[in-house]
Amino acid sequence: MIWVGWRQQRVETLIAAAMLAVLAAASIPIGLHMASVYTHDGLAACAGHAESPADPCRALVPSFLQRFSGINMLFVWSTLVPALAALLFAAPFVLDLDSGTYRLFWTQSITRRRWVVTKLGLAVGGTVVVAACLIALATWTRAPLDHLNGRMSTNAYDAEGIVPIAYALFVLGVALAVGALWRRTVPALLVGFVVYIVGRAFADSWLRQRLLTPVKTTWLVSRPGPDLNRALQIAQYPSDASGRQLASSAATCVRSAGGAFSHATLCARPRPLGTHDYVTAVYQPASRFWELQGLEFALVAGLGVLLVLFAGWWTHRRIA
C-alpha cells in the first residue's frame, strides 16, 4: 500500500520539492553573500549593542538592513510554500474520494483503515518534511539578520522555530476535513487556502499578542529602556510614571531612546524629550521566542492534527 500511496503522491511531491528548490536557489546565494558581508564588515560585534553616538554600528546596521531587505520580503512569502505543499499533499486523498477511485481501493484486499492510515500518514509526512526544510533554509539564511533584529518579527517568526510546521499541518487538516465531508477536490483546497490566510492574519494581529500576557514596561525617557529591538512590539506610547497613556493633546510625538535600533516612531512634529517624560512599551520580549512558538504550535498544530484525524475517522466510518 505504501508504494501505491507514494505513487499517487509522486507528482505532488515533485512539485513541492521544486518549490523548495526555487526558494533555495533564490536564498542560498544571498545568504552566503550576506554572511560574508556580516563578518567582514564587523557587524557581528554590533548585535545587541547599546548605542552610543560614536558607535560605528549606528551607521553600519541600518545600511546592512537596507541592503538585504529583499531577503526579508522573500521569507515573508516563503511561508506560503509549506501551505501550498500541504494542499498538494491533501489532493490525492480528496481526489480518490471525489473521483470514486476509493471504490477500487476499498474492494481490493486491504482494509479501509489501512488505506486511510497510509494515505494520511504520507500526506502528513510530506507536509512536515517540506515545512522543516523551509525552517532550515530560513534559519540558516536569515542568521545575520536574526542576530541583529531578533526573531520575533513576522518575517522571521513565521518561517523559523516550529510554527511553520503547525500551519502546514493546519492547512492539511482543513483541506482533508473539507474534502472528506464534501468530496470535491477544488473546493476543499480553496477552503484550505482561505482558512490558512485568515488563520495567519488572525495569529499575527491578535493571537501572538495574547498567548502570553505581554510585558509592559515604563521608563524615563532619559534612561536606557528595555531591548525592544529584538522583541515583538505591540504598542509604544508616551505615558505618565504609572504607565497610563497620555492624552493626545499632551503627547505629540516622543522619540523613544530605548534600544539602539528601534523602529523610529513616525512623527509629524517631533518635540524634544523632556526629563519628565515617560514611555511605556507593551511587547513580547525576545526571550519568549520558544515559549510563544511552543504555545502557538500546540494550538495550531493540535487543531490541524485533530482535523486530520477527523478526516480519517469520517472517511473510515461514513462513506459509501
Add this chain to the structure above:
Amino acid sequence: MIAFHLETRSGVPTYLQLVQQVRQAVRLGILQPGDQLPTVKEVVERLTINPNTVLRAYRELDLEGLVEGRRGVGTFVASVPEPVPPDDLKALRTSLQKWVERARAAGLDDENVAALFADTLRPSVSRVA
C-alpha cells in the same frame, strides 16, 4: 469442424440451437463419427455465450447418444445411432393417434394438444414451478 452460429431473435433457446446444428451437421455428413466438436472455450470465445449453455447442449447430445464426451480430451461425434425398427415406429404412431383422439374428445384444440405434449416431453430438461 463445425462452426456454430446463433439466431438471437428466433425464440429458440440457445442450447437447443446448438443441439439442432449438431444434429443437422451429422445428418448432412459435415460431422462424421470421430470428429471433435469445438471445445467449450472455443464456442464461448466465438459466440459470447454462457459456458453452461454449451455444456448443456453437449450433455443433451450425449444423452441422445449422438456424441460422447471423453474426459480431459473433448467431445466427439459418436457412431450414428441405429434407426428405430419400423415395427416399433408403427406401434408408436398408432398409440399416439389414439391419444390425440382422446385429447380432442376432451375438448382440446390442436394448439393445446401440442402444448400438452410439449409440456410432458420437456420434464427431462426443465420443470415448470
Add this chain to the structure above:
Amino acid sequence: MSGAPALETAALGKRYGSHWALEGCELSIPAGSVTALVGPNGAGKTTLLQLAVGLIEPTTGTIAVLGNEPRAVLPRVGFVAQDHPLPRRFTIDETLKLGRELNPSWDAALAERRVDELGLPRRQKIGTLSGGQQSQVALTLALAKRPELLLLDEPVAALDPLARREFLTGVLQAVTETGITVVLSSHIVADLERICDRLIILARGHTQLVGSIDDVLASHRLLTGPRAAADAVSRAHAVVRESHTERQTTLLVRANGHVYDARWELHEVDLEEIVLAYLGRTAPVDRPVAVAR
C-alpha cells in the same frame, strides 16, 4: 453448481434518509451461476452490489457472501464498480502493480497474460485509454486476484458494441476456466439469455422476479384473445401485464402449469418481453415472484 450459495440475503434493506434504495430483498445465488441483475436506473442494483462488497452497510436484514461478512471475504471477491474507476495517472503496468501490492492472492502471470492477449499497451496511462480498454483493465484487476465471485456493476453500459462483446467474452471465459460465480447488473436487456443462466429483476428497490432463465421462459406465456376480463385467468395464474384494445386482450402471465383455456391463444414469450413487462409494472409491489429451483 453445488454447495453453499455464493451470495445470500435475508430481508436486506438499505435506507438513505427517508428513501429506501433496497427493501425486503431475499436472494440466494448458487455458486457457479451467471446471474443478471436487471432493472432501470435507481432500482437498487448498485446498492445491492455495494452491500455485497462491503462498501455500505445494511440498514435492515443480512447479507452473506461466500458464507461470510462481505468485508471478511474481500480477497475472494472481484468487483468492478460503475464506470470502472481506475487511477488515471497510472500506467497499465503500475495498475497491475497496484493489484499485486493490495491483494495477497494476486496472480501476476495471469494478469500480464490477459493484458498482453488483449493487446493493451502496458506503458500507457489509464487516462489515455479508450473506455473499452479501461474496462478490460478493471476486469483484469478483478480477475487476477483469482476470486470465487465476480460482481460487475453496469460494466458495459458505456461501451460500444464491439468493446461490450469483448468484455463479456472475457467474463465468460473466466467462468469457463474457473467456474467462478458472476453477478452482473445491467439496464440493457438484450443478450441476457445467451449470457446468463439466472435472472433477478429489480425495480424501485424491490425484487420483482428471481429465478433461472429456463424456468422463467418455461413459465411465462402470452395469452391473446377477444376482449375479455382477466379474472378467470388471474384466479389460477399471476397476470404480469394486461393490455386491451377495443377488440382484443393481451395478457402476459406467469403460469402455474399449463393454461388450458380454449378462449386464449398461447404464445411463448422471449426473455426481453418478460423483463420489460415486469419493469413496466406500476401496480403496488406485492410479494416478489420467485420461480422455483
